Structure formats: structure tokens, C-alpha cells
Amino acid sequence: MARxxxxxxxxxRSRHPDGRRRASHSMESVLTEAVALLDEAGAQALxxxxxxxxxxxxxxxxxxxxxxxxxxxxxxxDHVIGTVLADIERLPALDDPIDDLRAMALTLFDAIVDRPWxxxxxxxxxxxQGNSLRLxxxxxxxxxxxxxxxxxxxxxxxxxxxxxxxxxxxxxQEPPQEVLDGAVNREDFLHRYAxxxxxxxxxxxxxxxxxxxxxxxxxDVDQFxxxxxxxxxxxxxxxxxxxxx
Amino acid sequence: MARxxxxxxxxxRSRHPDGRRRASHSMESVLTEAVALLDEAGAQALxxxxxxxxxxxxxxxxxxxxxxxxxxxxxxxDHVIGTVLADIERLPALDDPIDDLRAMALTLFDAIVDRPWxxxxxxxxxxxQGNSLRLxxxxxxxxxxxxxxxxxxxxxxxxxxxxxxxxxxxxxQEPPQEVLDGAVNREDFLHRYAxxxxxxxxxxxxxxxxxxxxxxxxxDVDQFxxxxxxxxxxxxxxxxxxxxx
DNA sequence: AGCTACGATAGAACAACGTTCGATACGACG
DNA sequence: CGTCGTATCGAACGTTGTTCTATCGTAGCT
Numbered sequence: 001m002a003r004x005x006x007x008x009x010x011x012x013r014s015r016h017p018d019g020r021r022r023a024s025h026s027m028e029s030v031l032t033e034a035v036a037l038l039d040e041a042g043a044q045a046l047x048x049x050x051x052x053x054x055x056x057x058x059x060x061x062x063x064x065x066x067x068x069x070x071x072x073x074x075x076x077x078d079h080v081i082g083t084v085l086a087d088i089e090r091l092p093a094l095d096d097p098i099d100d101l102r103a104m105a106l107t108l109f110d111a112i113v114d115r116p117w118x119x120x121x122x123x124x125x126x127x128x129q130g131n132s133l134r135l136x137x138x139x140x141x142x143x144x145x146x147x148x149x150x151x152x153x154x155x156x157x158x159x160x161x162x163x164x165x166x167x168x169x170x171x172x173q174e175p176p177q178e179v180l181d182g183a184v185n186r187e188d189f190l191h192r193y194a195x196x197x198x199x200x201x202x203x204x205x206x207x208x209x210x211x212x213x214x215x216x217x218x219x220d221v222d223q224f225x226x227x228x229x230x231x232x233x234x235x236x237x238x239x240x241x242x243x244x245x
Numbered sequence: 246m247a248r249x250x251x252x253x254x255x256x257x258r259s260r261h262p263d264g265r266r267r268a269s270h271s272m273e274s275v276l277t278e279a280v281a282l283l284d285e286a287g288a289q290a291l292x293x294x295x296x297x298x299x300x301x302x303x304x305x306x307x308x309x310x311x312x313x314x315x316x317x318x319x320x321x322x323d324h325v326i327g328t329v330l331a332d333i334e335r336l337p338a339l340d341d342p343i344d345d346l347r348a349m350a351l352t353l354f355d356a357i358v359d360r361p362w363x364x365x366x367x368x369x370x371x372x373x374q375g376n377s378l379r380l381x382x383x384x385x386x387x388x389x390x391x392x393x394x395x396x397x398x399x400x401x402x403x404x405x406x407x408x409x410x411x412x413x414x415x416x417x418q419e420p421p422q423e424v425l426d427g428a429v430n431r432e433d434f435l436h437r438y439a440x441x442x443x444x445x446x447x448x449x450x451x452x453x454x455x456x457x458x459x460x461x462x463x464x465d466v467d468q469f470x471x472x473x474x475x476x477x478x479x480x481x482x483x484x485x486x487x488x489x490x
Numbered sequence: 491a492g493c494t495a496c497g498a499t500a501g502a503a504c505a506a507c508g509t510t511c512g513a514t515a516c517g518a519c520g
Numbered sequence: 521c522g523t524c525g526t527a528t529c530g531a532a533c534g535t536t537g538t539t540c541t542a543t544c545g546t547a548g549c550t
Contacts, residue, residue, distance in 0.1 A: 136452075151456075151459045159476075163411060166406065173368075173369065207385030211385065214396045226404065230401070234475030
């Protein structure tokens with residue numbers, strides 16, 4: 001009934017009399033392999049059977065470490081958020097709080113670009129223990145140096161997180177197999193969409209026509225940076241602290 | 246092999262010799278019931294078996310109308326986005342393009358508040374036919390009246406959509422059963438979280454302590470409005486068109 | 491050393507799901 | 521009355537998360 005508390009359990013293997021092995025896991029190895037599975041082939045590739053095979057053990061063994069797939073996902077997410085948090089804490093402190101905020105948000109977004117599946121599960125658990133809350137705290141600390149009310153600070157961080165998540169969800173959209181197979185790369189895929197848009201009636205879709213060239217081959221990071229910049233500008237204006245101009 | 250093209254197929258019923266019924270669906274009824282299922286019990290409640298039972302027919306019949314669950318989800322989403330689009334088109338045109346943008350974004354967000362499951366699936370298909378692209382067009386049109394480059398317009402709409410989606414994902418988080426059962430309402434749930442936060446070390450979590458009172462019992466719509474306002478102010482500044490001040 | 495209690499592993503089975511198959515009913519047209 | 525295309529349905533298949541029950545291996549005790 002109890003859960004493994006000692007994380008010092010090393011990955012060791014012992015031999016069974018009849019030659020069959022008995023795998024020996026650890027919370028660390030389970031999480032690491034789960035994340036590897038997610039990284040390599042996306043969310044749908046993470047199944048208990050696939051994970052068990054990767055660990056060289058049985059399916060039911062995983063249930064010794066996690067009570068459900070939900071918990072597995074939560075723990076795996078928290079695991080990588082831990083590394084993001086470390087990246088953010090390594091960031092050099094800047095003079096301008098808003099510059100700090102931007103740097104943190106970009107670090108977070110970069111991590112999601114590397115791991116698109118994060119976009120969907122990120123912010124699922126605001127458990128008291130766990131790295132999400134610590135990340136939230138770190139994102140909020142720069143706002144303490146801005147001239148804002150508590151409510152404005154709360155809303156400001158929510159806004160920044162919202163922009164990150166909003167862009168991340170876009171990113172997390174599983175490409176429709178063709179590009180996963182490598183048969184079509186992302187640029188061609190975008191280009192095909194753009195081409196279809198160009199054939200729409202310009203009178204009925206004036207805006208789509210206006211931006212189709214920008215959409216075609218656009219960079220996700222650029223898109224995110226622009227969105228982030230808009231909220232940061234709004235925030236700077238709200239704080240009344242000019243850029244110096 | 247063909248798909249139903251005539252949407253005039255009425256919901257009629259005929260009697261089987263042995264007394265068993267044969268249900269008669271239509272694309273409309275399938276989508277309507279699918280949406281009803283989603284509305285009543287969330288995304289996980291929409292299964293082919295549950296939907297078939299609701300339609301009074303067999304499971305396989307649904308496959309006459311949709312080729313997969315993915316397509317069912319896409320069509321259902323598009324179905325309700327159609328109503329959102331209608332709401333947005335009914336909006337009175339305002340003098341200020343940014344006021345238009347705000348009104349549209351709020352209408353969209355309201356729809357997601359009513360249907361939290363929308364947050365996850367919204368923006369899944371940017372198919373050329375379909376209401377998502379039309380919605381995107383409508384959201385973009387106000388930017389045509391702003392003094393911006395095409396790229397800025399593209400990024401502006403992406404930013405607004407990002408804020409909506411970002412807040413929506415927060416909303417779409419399935420409450421952990423307790424509040425679904427009605428045993429605990431949302432306010433108590435938030436309050437419990439807030440209480441846990443208050444017990445954290447203030448030195449380690451200064452920001453969390455600063456905003457915990459705001460978090461406790463906060464309103465999601467307020468949160469969204471604030472986030473939206475930040476990007477809109479940023480946008481207004483970018484367009485160089487002052488509010489009049 | 492032998493015994494025991496518990497930490498940890500695993501195969502088999504279960505229920506639910508998306509999906510496919512083959513059979514069959516119905517209405518329209520000849 | 522037979523035929524064809526539309527539409528429906530029960531049954532089955534494969535995969536998934538999860539549970540049950542049996543077992544192994546080691547640490548700790550006598």
C-alpha cells in the first residue's frame with residue numbers, strides 16, 4: 001500500500017532461476033522513460049505497455065509508482081517543469097522587472113517548443129508541492145517591483161501565462177501525420193494552407209488575404225514574441241514606469 | 246460509400262417486423278446530440294456508445310456520418326463555432342476598431358465559459374471550409390482599420406486568439422470530480438487551494454502571498470478581461486492611434 | 491543458517507473504448 | 521416484383537487503462 005519513499009533505490013537487475021529477468025525500476029527511471037516516450041513520439045505514444053516494454057518489465061509494475069495515468073502525466077510534467085524552473089533560476093537578474101518577465105516567459109516558451117506535448121499538460125496541477133507553483137512564484141516576483149495593486153499583479157501574471165499557454169496550444173497541435181512521417185515538412189504544410197487561403201474570395205475574406213503572406217512560412221517564436229510584447233507594453237503602461245522615453 | 250448530402254433527411258422512425266425499431270438520424274441530429282453530451286458531462290462523456298444510445302440507434306450507424314471520432318469532434322466544434330460566429334456578426338459595429346476587437350473576443354470567451362470543453366478543441370481545424378476561418382477573418386477585420394503592417398495585423402490577431410485560448414484552457418480544466426458531483430462548489434475549492442498557499446513560507450513565496458487574496462474567489466471573466474486589456478493597450482500603442490487622450 | 495514480513499514485480503484477466511465487418515432493412519426506380 | 525443505393529445495426533476485433541492475484545527477493549530478526 002505504501003509508495004516508494006527512498007529515491008536511492010538504484011536501477012539494478014537480478015536474475016531469475018528460470019532465466020527470466022525481473023526488472024527493477026525507480027521513480028526516476030519511470031519518469032525519465034515516460035518523458036522520453038513523450039518527447040520521441042508525442043502524447044499518444046505514452047501507453048503503459050509501451051512504457052513497460054521500455055523499462056523491461058511488466059505493465060502492472062508501473063502502478064507501484066503511480067496510481068493512474070493521470071498521476072503519471074502529472075509527475076512527468078512536473079519533472080520537466082523542474083528543469084525549466086532551473087533554467088529560469090539561472091537567468092541573470094536584470095534592472096527592469098519587465099525585462100525579467102520577458103526573459104522568463106521566453107525560457108518557458110522555448111521549453112514548450114522543444115516539447116510540444118507540454119503545452120497541453122502544463123498548468124494542470126497547481127499542487128502545493130510541485131514545480132508549477134514555484135514557477136508561478138518566479139514569474140510573479142518581477143511584478144513585485146512594479147507599481148501595481150495586488151490584483152493587477154495577479155492579473156498580470158495570469159496574462160503572461162495565458163499568452164504562453166495560448167501560443168503553446170497552437171504549437172501542441174499534432175501535425176496531421178504527413179509531417180510526422182517526414183513526407184511533408186512543416187513549411188510545405190503551411191504553404192498548402194496558405195495556397196488554399198489565397199483562392200478564397202478576396203471580398204469575403206479581406207483580412208485573410210492581407211495576412212496570408214505573413215502566415216506562409218511564419219515563425220512560431222516570432223509570433224509568440226509579438227504577442228508577449230503587446231501584453232508587456234500594456235503592463236508597462238499600467239505600471240506607469242516608462243521605458244525612459 | 247457516399248456521405249449524406251441532403252440535410253433534409255428528417256428524423257423519422259419506421260417499425261421493424263419483429264418489433265425492433267430502426268432509428269433514423271441526420272447529420273444535424275448527430276451533431277446536436279454530440280454537443281449536448283459534451284455540454285452535459287464534458288469531453289470524456291462523448292463516446293460512440295453513449296451517443297448511439299442517445300440517438301436510439303446502433304453504434305456503427307454514426308460511422309455513416311463521420312469517419313472517426315476526430316471528425317466527430319471537428320464537426321461538433323465547428324457546429325457550435327457557427328453559433329458563436331452568428332453572435333459575433335450580430336455585434337453592432339463600433340467606431341473604434343479596438344472596441345470591436347474587444348467585443349468579439351468577449352463574445353468568444355463567453356461561449357467558452359458556457360462550454361468549457363470548447364477550450365481544448367477550439368482552433369483544431371483551420372479547414373478552408375468551416376467556421377473557424379470565418380471567425381478568424383471576423384477577428385481580423387478590425388485590424389484593417391488600424392495603422393499597422395500586415396505582419397503586425399497577423400500578430401495582433403494571433404495575440405488576441407492566444408489570450409482567449411490561454412484563458413480558456415485554464416477554464417477547460419476538468420474540476421476534480423468533487424465539484425462535478427456538487428459535493429464541493431468552485432468557491433470552496435478555490436478557497437482550499439488559497440488556504441494551502443497561505444501556509445507556505447512567506448520568505449520563499451512572497452508573490453504567492455501577495456496575490457492569494459485575489460486568487461481566492463476570483464472571477465474568470467475578470468481575469469480574462471484584464472489579460473485582454475493588456476494586449477489591447479499594447480496594440481493601441483503600436484497603432485499609434487490614441488484613445489483621444 | 492533459517493524464517494518472516496514487506497517491498498516490488500509481473501502475467502492474466504477485465505471493462506471500456508474506437509473501429510470494422512457483414513448482414514439486413516428501407517425507399518425509389520425500373 | 522426485382523434491383524440498386526442509402527442507411528442501419530449487432531457482433532466482433534484490437535488497444536487502452538486498470539485490477540487481481542501470485543510470486544520473487546531482500547532486510548531484519550531469532
